[in-house]
Each structure stands twice: as C-alpha cells, then as structure tokens.
Amino acid sequence: MEISGLAPVPAESLEQLRRVSTATLATVLYKLGFRNRALTDVHPIVPNSRMVGEAVTIRYIPIREDVDTPELLANPDYPHRKVFDTISAGQVLVLDGRGDIRAALLGDILAMRLKQRGAAGVVTDGAVRDGTGIRQVGLPCYARGEHPNATFHLHHAADVNIPIACADVAVYPGDIVVGDGDGVVVIPRHLTAEVAKSALEQEELEAFILEKISGGAPLAGTYPAGEATRAEYQRWRQTRR
Amino acid sequence: MEISGLAPVPAESLEQLRRVSTATLATVLYKLGFRNRALTDVHPIVPNSRMVGEAVTIRYIPIREDVDTPELLANPDYPHRKVFDTISAGQVLVLDGRGDIRAALLGDILAMRLKQRGAAGVVTDGAVRDGTGIRQVGLPCYARGEHPNATFHLHHAADVNIPIACADVAVYPGDIVVGDGDGVVVIPRHLTAEVAKSALEQEELEAFILEKISGGAPLAGTYPAGEATRAEYQRWRQTRR
C-alpha cells in the first residue's frame, strides 16, 4: 500500500532501528524536542516481539446502527477489510481505537492476513481477541487489552492513511513505528536517519555504561557519562570493532 | 460552509426540534434502534441554552512539535482558523477533542467569531476557556470541562467535515445536533423529519402525563400511558387546539 508523497527512508536506518530499544528512542526524540512519541498503556500481546516498520493508519469511530449493518464487512472497499488486503511488506498497521477496550479491533484471522502480506506488525490503543491465536501467528502485536467482542460491537472504520491519535500520540502515515518489550515509539519519518544513528550510538554508550555499573561503578560520573567515562568509552568502542 | 452531498432538512423539522428536549429525542431514537446518540459527560457552559443546528465537524489529534509551530495559527487555511471563518448561519461546530480536558479548544474570541457567523452553537468533548467571556457572548456552548491552557498546548486540528467521535458518539457532517440543559443529542440527518415529528408528539404526551402525575395519578396505567390514559390524552389534546 503506497502512501503518496513520502520520501524514501534509508534501509540502513531501519536496520539500525532493529538494534535499539524504544527506551533509547524516546530519549533521543526528547533531545530533539519531541516530548510525546511513546504510546502509553499499550502492551505487547506476543512476548519477545521486536518490530520496525512504516505506519499505515486506520481510524475508527463509534458505530451507528443504520450505517454499521451486517453487509458492511462483506464490502471489499470497507476500510476494515481493504487495508488488511492491501498493506505492503514491512508496513505496520496502526489502528486508532480511541482507547476503548470494550471490543477487539482484530483477531487471529486478520493477524494472519497481515502476516501473509508481509506486514511488520500491528498496533492499537484498543483491544484484540484470539490472543492465543495471534501468538501462534507470531506477528508482533501491541494493544491496550484483550476482549472477546468483535469490532462491529463498537467500532466503525472511517478512513485510512490520515494522521491519527493512538494512545495519546500523533501518528502520521509513513512514520516509522518501533516496538519492543517496553511498548511502542513513533518516529517522524523525516527524522528517521538522524534518530536511528543517534539511537545506535546512545545504545552502544549505554551498553558500555551498563557494563561499568555492573562492575561496581557509581552513577556519579558514569551515568550520564562524564568526561573520563566518555574517553574510556571511546577506547572501549575501538577495541570492540 | 456548504457540506457536499447533503439532502435538505425541512425547516419545519428544525422548528419542531426547538420545542423538544434531548431526553425525548434520546428515547425516540432508541425506539428507532439507535442506542448511543446522546453525548456523555458534556455539559452546558452557558446556562439555559437551547440549540438546534447542522453539524460541521472538526477533528484534533495530539500535537507534534515540528508540525505545531507558532506560525501554524497564522495560516488562514489551518482548519482551527478556517472553519471558524467559514461556518454558516444555523450550523453547529462539533469538535472531536478525544475527551482530553487538559487544554481548551476555544475561548471567547472564537466563540464571538462563531456568533458573528450566525452559528447555532458549539460542542466538544474537550475543554473551553474564558468561560465568563463565552457566557457574555451568549452562544450555546457544550464542553466536558474548562481549562486555562490554549489549544496549541495539546491539540492539532487535522481535518474538517469528516465523520468524528465526540464523547463516544459518532457525528457525521450534516447530522442535526440538539442541545438543552441535560446535554446534547445527535440525530442522523436523514431521519430528522421523522424524529422531530415523533418527538413533538411524545413531548405533548409527556406534558399531559406530567400534568396527570402532578394531579396525583399513579404511574401504573399513566406512564407509560395505558389505553385509558391514551384516550384521555386524545380528548385533552383536542381541547388544547
């Protein structure tokens, strides 16, 4: 599913993002002036997931009984069907569920379809169902909760690939979405290369710091790294290469 | 602000809606199969308001620091400015604020602009500010709360006249929005005439019932009206005309 008007993101940057944590990304983005790029109260449904991909967005509003008829789901152009059939490899589907967990936005069948399409993962501030099945599918999946109810109990798919809110964070189509055990961070697309590079450096520095701290070093001077620690880090880094 | 593709609503229906309560409308809509047409936890900011008009919708998402710059508000095409300058007489502006009350979506200046344009009122599940000023302007206004912070602390206007969620209710552009002391009800546009007529009848019946009850009648047989009460109501109704 091509998102129109997007500049390409370097494949190398996506590769780098696979090696950094969402915690590091949140900090790097904060230093660039972004205070609110990590989703709140959204959890991994599939343990030990790592996810990196380009955001495809879909937005849901509450149902209205005369619009949300049983026929709707059979319409191949209904966004809640079409987006799953047209998403591209490497993309992450982000669903704006208004934080409402009283019905699921997807289950094992839709997760399987995403996987077949090569999607990198799926994220929502709503609920999912068939959690056991989703874990069998193995697609990285982040949600606020799990609920037996189907989407049509509560949610109407309104549109695709417009900017949305998800768990209190603005998500624009094409943003780069990264997930790990802590949750999900959304990187403004045009900053991907810069953020990935800084994050990787930060990650390496923190690996060094963690090694120092686990060796008994105090935080003072070490975390954040003072001059001596930074110098030592530079030497350590060169040895490692 | 013309909303494209809408069938006209009879002026008589709007007139009838001015004489019925949101409580009656919620019941009439329920009987037609609509369970969720009344906004929850949205209150009148201006006491003794009565409001009827056609919905113009605007949707907000969380801010992103590189998008929401000080220049944005000066752009006459930014929806958070443009919609206030182009709304038409008799329309109600409905703002999807995601239920977040940590910043206001409008204050006295924007309320005054709406009034100058002849808008029938304004409704949000977010907050407003300058409450005292808004009451002086006198435009019917419904919100979840009041907060000193300005819109740009929290909210980015994303688009205009697409279907939105407001206080857990789906609002489509062109829907008819009615407000009174209890809150706000949203009528699917194509049902306006039918709903208005039924509501007016229901309202008259309830006026009769209230008169009966205040005269000492029991609920049993009276509310809901049994056969005898309905017959008596028909006679009472003819006398009144």
Next chain:
Amino acid sequence: MEISGLAPVPAESLEQLRRVSTATLATVLYKLGFRNRALTDVHPIVPNSRMVGEAVTIRYIPIREDVDTPELLANPDYPHRKVFDTISAGQVLVLDGRGDIRAALLGDILAMRLKQRGAAGVVTDGAVRDGTGIRQVGLPCYARGEHPNATFHLHHAADVNIPIACADVAVYPGDIVVGDGDGVVVIPRHLTAEVAKSALEQEELEAFILEKISGGAPLAGTYPAGEATRAEYQRWRQTRR
C-alpha cells in the same frame, strides 16, 4: 412502603437532623468507628436542598435484551415503576446505579410522582435527566451526573429494599439519609438518635467556634476546642437559651 422489621426512629431525632450538616454527621459517625458513610462524587441537582428521610433502596443491573423489552415498563409490578407508586411520605429513594452515568435513572415525571407520594428526596450514583424539570418539581435530588438517555438504555431494576452499594457506601433499607449542599450521608438506623444528638451538640459547638475564629481567634486552643474554649462555650451556650 413499610420496610419490615424496623424499629421506629424518634421523630425528634429526624427533627434534629434537619438542623445539622452532612459534614458534622460524617465526623460524628467517624468518631463512632464508621469511616465510610458519605457518598463520593454525588451532587445536589436542586440547589439549596436539605433532605432527611428513611432509605428505600432499589438496585439496577445492566440490561439484557431478551428481558428488557418495551413491555417491561408497562408492568405495574416492575420495580422501576412499583417503588415510585408505593413509597411513603418521608422516605428517601436510593438507587444503586453502579456509578454509571451513561443513562438517567429518573426524570421530571418520576420526580413528580415521588413528590406526590410525599417522599423526602431521591439519591443515586447514576444520572438523572430533565434536570430543569426536576428543579421545577423541587424535590431534593442527588446524582452523579445528568444524561439525556432513558433508564432502559442501560439499567434493569432488579429488586427493592435489599442492602445496596451507592457511591461506594453500604445503604441498608431503613437507614436514615441526610443531604445538604456538600452531598449525602447515610446513618445506620439503630444509631439515629445517638448520632442526631451528638451532631446537634457538635453543630452548636462549631457555630461558637466559627464565631470565635471570625472574631480573630487562632485555631490553636479553639479548633479543636481546648479547655478554656470549652468552658467559654458552656457559658455562651447558657446565655443563648
């Protein structure tokens, strides 16, 4: 509506309770070992209300579509009708609405019926509707919110006069319910005389203390009253009689 098995409450005690505040009652009950006798987040719908009466309780559960049919309300034995037709003078109807404000438990017609029956007031941790109408009826009314939706959108009346929860407080049929501008306190029936007497004394003492403080006395020694203040109070009290 007689509540079986209740010992009478002295009329004098009810009279005393009309002269004390819920704040004083909450403190008196606390000193007797009761920590949780005041409803939280329940507000007066009718300004300047004062209410004292015996609790009649009614409990609601969520609707189930095959049980909650349109015919139910026409059944004179359905508790949501019967209790309003059989409540006695001086009783307070307390409705357990599970704190859910997405539909109203009563409006102006039911409030009028309660008034006609001589009820002392009505209290719920759910919502009401027709607030303007209820204020015209003038019956003391306490609720968590206001909402246009009718009861049958959400609530099924399950039973009458069993112990209930209301706003996180246990209410037993026959308990004495007192309301003022701060909210509502529920007194265990068997303690009414003791509580009323202590509260009235406490109220008088606090009137004296307020007079002292407004005259410039410090809190130290005055509130709580030290020995000197208590002695002075005894003299003041004798003068007033």
Next chain:
Amino acid sequence: MEISGLAPVPAESLEQLRRVSTATLATVLYKLGFRNRALTDVHPIVPNSRMVGEAVTIRYIPIREDVDTPELLANPDYPHRKVFDTISAGQVLVLDGRGDIRAALLGDILAMRLKQRGAAGVVTDGAVRDGTGIRQVGLPCYARGEHPNATFHLHHAADVNIPIACADVAVYPGDIVVGDGDGVVVIPRHLTAEVAKSALEQEELEAFILEKISGGAPLAGTYPAGEATRAEYQRWRQTRR
C-alpha cells in the same frame, strides 16, 4: 447447589461449548441481538484455562463497621462461606465485586474448596490474592486484578443467586459462563443449545477461513465468506468427517 426453577441444559451443548472460543460466542450472541455479553477488563489468573459451567452468583456491597465484625466469617450461614461449601460440581461461582480491586474476594484456600466441590471455575470483577497458590490449585479463575488485602477490608457478602452485574454484564443464576484466554462470556441459559450449535458451526467455518487466509487468500470473498468460499467450505467439511 440447586438453583430453583431452572430448565435443564443439554449436556451435549456444554460439551460443544468446550470446543468454541469466547470470541465466537460473543459474535453469535451479537447476531441474536445481545450486545453486551462479554466481561470487560477481566483476565485469566491461571494461564491456558478453559471453563464452561452454570453460574452461581454472589453479590458484595461495601462493609459497614458494625455489621462486618470478626465473628461474621465464622458464621457458616454467611454467604461468603456458605456458597463455597455448597456449590455443586460443574458450577461457576460469579462474584459481583463492583469492579473494586482494593481487596481480594478469594485466595488459595477458597479456590481449593471450590475445586474440592468440583466447581468449574470462578469469575469476579474484583481482585483475588495468593495468585501463585491459585495457579497451583489449578482452578480456572478470572479476575480484574490481584491484591494482598482480604475480603473483609472492603466487601460484605450480601446475597446469593440473585441477578448481578459483573464487569458491566448482567449475570443471572443458571446462565452458562464460558472462559478462555480472551476472557469470559455469559450465555442466557435458555439459549444455550442454540448458541452452542451456532458457535460450533461458526468455529468450524473460521478454522477453514483461517486455513485459507494462512494459505494466502485475501479477506475479500473469504472473510466474511462469500458464496464460493461457503461452497468450498461445505466440500472441505465433508472431507473432514
């Protein structure tokens, strides 16, 4: 514990329900007009549980200090003891804890007693404690949270086998309660056979659809199943038998 006045449920239906998911049941019930039969925010405490049984209900209200004395628990007729000693094999105990998680409604000892009685499981919208112990007991258990506090910190058992609210769902004694990894669904007793049969069919169809989707089929035409898919399913189904 016999629940009076209940028609029997076919053993075959209960058997069928053991083979369907709560997700499928929520959908089948929705198609029959029931919108709210799945508990919200209630989670399995014991992983990989599957539970089917008849609801025995118990209702709790907040404590009152003069009623909830230490002696109460030693009274064998106190519902919080009696129901655990009298529940029958195959029943599910459903506890209305008003959604309050600040104290546990049961721990390992009560769970063990339920298991000894042959109960099929236990469900509450409150909390449990001794989670590790409950997992060792191995009884299916669903709750909103876990908390070290005992029941008597917060909850008074008021009555047994009356209709209750649990996690925003009406539960009538004798309803059939089904639990799996997604949560809990409550089936109106008189519909058990019809629901079980439809659910099993739906489950088989979805197994086929999942197989198709995992083989690369698009959602369009497959989910929901179009004519061709349904025909193919009928052939597939016959082969499998």
Next chain:
Amino acid sequence: MEISGLAPVPAESLEQLRRVSTATLATVLYKLGFRNRALTDVHPIVPNSRMVGEAVTIRYIPIREDVDTPELLANPDYPHRKVFDTISAGQVLVLDGRGDIRAALLGDILAMRLKQRGAAGVVTDGAVRDGTGIRQVGLPCYARGEHPNATFHLHHAADVNIPIACADVAVYPGDIVVGDGDGVVVIPRHLTAEVAKSALEQEELEAFILEKISGGAPLAGTYPAGEATRAEYQRWRQTRR
C-alpha cells in the same frame, strides 16, 4: 509566614496580574517554554473569584492509624493547624491532596481563619466541605470536588513549604498563584514581572481583537494579529490612554 530565601516580587506586577486572565497567563508561559502551569480539573468553589498571591504549600499523605490519632489535631504544631494560624496576608495556601476527593481538606472554619489572616485564597486538588459556608466567608477557593468527610478520614499533613504537585503541576513555595473563573495558573516566582507585563500587553491586544471580531472581522489576519491589525491596535491603544 515568611518563606526563606525568596527575592521580592514587585507590587506592581501583582497589581498587573489582577487584571489578566489565567487563559492569557497560560499562553504567555507557554511562549516562555512552560507547557504545564495550569491546574487540571480544579474549579472555583466561590463564584466570580479573582485571586493573586504567593504560594504557601502544604503536603498530605494517606493516614496511618497509629500516627493519625485524635490528639494530632490538638497539637498546635501539626501542619494542618499551624499553617492556617501562621499564613500571612496576601499568601495563597496550596494543598497537595493527591487528587483524592474522598475527604475534604478544609471547611468553613479553616476558610474563615485564612480570611482572618488576610490570605488571598486557597487551592487544592482534593476536596473541600461546608461549601455554602465557604461561599459566605467569601475567600477565593479552588478545589477538585466537595465531600462531607473531614480531613482525618484520609489525609495526614506531612510538611509545609516544600515543592509539591497540585493537579499535575509543580508548585514551589513563593510561586505566584493566579485564579479566575477558568481555574488556576502558577507562575515561577522569578518570572513574575516578565510574565505580568507580557500578559497585560497580551490582554490589551486580545481586548482589541475581541472588539474587532465582535464587529465582524474574520479571524484571518486578526487573530493572531497580522501586520495591519497590529498597526491598527497601536493606534487604538494610543487613543485609549
């Protein structure tokens, strides 16, 4: 009550702050880089209040039964008494109640004592009681709710004049607290003069803009003020002096 180590605030700045709204102050502070200086969900208890003063802070934690004995309140050094007896004229008492509204932090007697001391007002993210009495006292008072329970039901006063959280905003002793109908804004003390001056200018500009808008001007070019509007404003401003 002198707060040690504070630089003086110009009396003229306090005077200016009496003429500006909290809405304007929130915007001025935002432009200076402060995103979170306005209290959320804290409301005026006394209508038409205006309040400006220096913050004295008091912090409450939950009670512990062996610490919070009846004797505590009689101890003149207990912060919940002492601060009311020692606050100085022009100061605003800000109480950190952790957002918990299940008990009141003050009632009419403590409000009267504050008034006698010349305090400028009182602000809490907890509850108050004796609302009617507080309105008679007439001291500006802002709170999250009203509740009959006394402080000792829930809150222990831990310390005075340390930095606190109030309604999600950091409040340092000596900060300048401003309240109006919208709520409360807290100005970092060292910025008072700068903020007051900017706010007054902003307020005058907005008065001019409101006049323009009420005369029919569009937002475009007017709000925010474009070059022409700014020039016109300068002329208007000179005429007014």
Next chain:
Amino acid sequence: MEISGLAPVPAESLEQLRRVSTATLATVLYKLGFRNRALTDVHPIVPNSRMVGEAVTIRYIPIREDVDTPELLANPDYPHRKVFDTISAGQVLVLDGRGDIRAALLGDILAMRLKQRGAAGVVTDGAVRDGTGIRQVGLPCYARGEHPNATFHLHHAADVNIPIACADVAVYPGDIVVGDGDGVVVIPRHLTAEVAKSALEQEELEAFILEKISGGAPLAGTYPAGEATRAEYQRWRQTRR
C-alpha cells in the same frame, strides 16, 4: 544510607518475613487496626520475586522546564542520582511517582546500580522501562506499568527519606517493605517483630487449613478455624517439629 533516628529491627523478624505472604501480612495488620497497608495496582515486573527490606523513600513532582535542565542529571547531588549511589544493602527504594505511568522512573542501569549496592528491591506507583533488562538484572521490582519514556519527560526528584504516598499507602522511611507475587505490603517499623511473629503463626495455621481443605474438609469450622480445628492444628504442629 543510614536513616536517622530509627530503632533497630531484629534480624530474626526480617528472616520470618521472608517466609510469609503479603496476603497474610495484610490480614495481620488489619487485625492490628491498619486498613490500608497494601499497595493497589502495583505489580511484580520480575516474576517469582520475594522481597523484604527497609524503605528508603524518594519523592517526585512534575517537571518545570527551567528547573529540569539537561545538567540536572549530571549533578551527583540530585536525588534521582544520589539515592541510587548511597542506598545500603538490604534496603528497598520506594519511589512516589504519583501513580503517573507516562514515563519510567528507572530502567536497567539504575536497577543494576541498586543491585550492586545490595538493595533488596525497588517499588513505585509509576512506571519502569527496559523491563527485559530489569528481569536480567534480577532485582525484585514492583511498578504500576512500563513505558519507554525516561524520567525527565515527567518527573523531578524533590527529596529523599521523608514520608511519602505510594499507590495510596503512607510509607515512612525505615518501614519494612515486603513483596511477593500478589504485590507489596508496608509494615510500620515499630511493629515489625510483632507483625512478623503473628504472620508466621498465621501462615502455619493457613498451611494446615489448606491441607485440610484440599483433603475435603468444609470451610465451616475449618476456615476460620473453630475449636476442634485449632486443637487438631496444635497436634499437627507438634508432629511437624
């Protein structure tokens, strides 16, 4: 980190506390008159943790942009650094995060530092990050949630070792903090020996009761233990020694 003015706690009592559950402790404390000593909605981040230690407290307030500069973390006296470098073996760090989970109060590096210092564990009503890393460190850790954001997004460390609120419980420096799979209980320091002894006895009695119940005994007479059960327990206990 020595906490001044504390009486020693018997090592034997700490040893006993390692063998009792938080559920038992909550009950023992309740019987001593303490109703609120167990944290609500705080969960183990590291599975199968058991934790006993003396509370070191740290309190956070919301950030203020001019105070919370990048330099702050490099200051070795900033409490959010210093407390981690000075905590002593056997202590538990308790962080008052005001229940706000929108940023983490610690991650793997700070957890590692605590472990190096010999801390017994860490507890917060806020969030943590690097959950996977924390589990690798293996330090007992209890929190309300997990979030990628760093502390400086939201929290400013205000002070160390003053009484705090954590998850609605008062925690005094030096209190004994116990954690297991159910959550966390805080014992007033001066009661440690008494509580530990009673809890151990209670734990043994409950082990006996659980054995009885798992052997088919009814609750009546067994739980709570009646006279016969208590006698049998005494015999059982002697055999076991």
